[in-house]
């Protein structure tokens with residue numbers, strides 16, 4: 001799955017009605033959208049997705065937030081997709097994110113930071129397969 005990454009438009013951004021603006025930014029940045037759907041995770045599904053963070057103090061708040069409303073999950077293709085998507089997102093903390101990044105523009109806090117992205121090719125493959133079957137990736 002090289003050159004594919006996984007992204008989420010988080011519940012804060014979907015609730016704010018900026019899903020379309022973020023998707024347009026993704027397209028304008030040269031990504032090809034290979035899969036996309038609107039879902040509403042259960043708490044258990046969010047806990048499974050973020051299992052790597054289960055010992056962290058922010059885990060309960062993170063999983064409660066991620067299951068609090070609909071979000072958009074995506075498989076994105078571009079050369080160097082993982083770093084390219086992380087560059088477009090910006091730093092986890094919107095206050096530290098560069099100008100022109102999605103989190104700078106749309107994120108409110110470290111927790112409610114509009115978007116998620118995989119941190120490695122290996123995790124991108126794991127995260128894509130958590131939400132999408134092979135037949136859903138076009």
Ligand code: CMP
Nearest residue numbers: 053058062092110111112113115116117
């Ligand atoms: P994300 O890329 O979705 O991966 C894990 C998420 O945990 C991260 O973005 C943040 O939104 C969230 N989070 C909440 N609190 C913290 C924190 N104190 N440090 C790091 N991440 C946090």
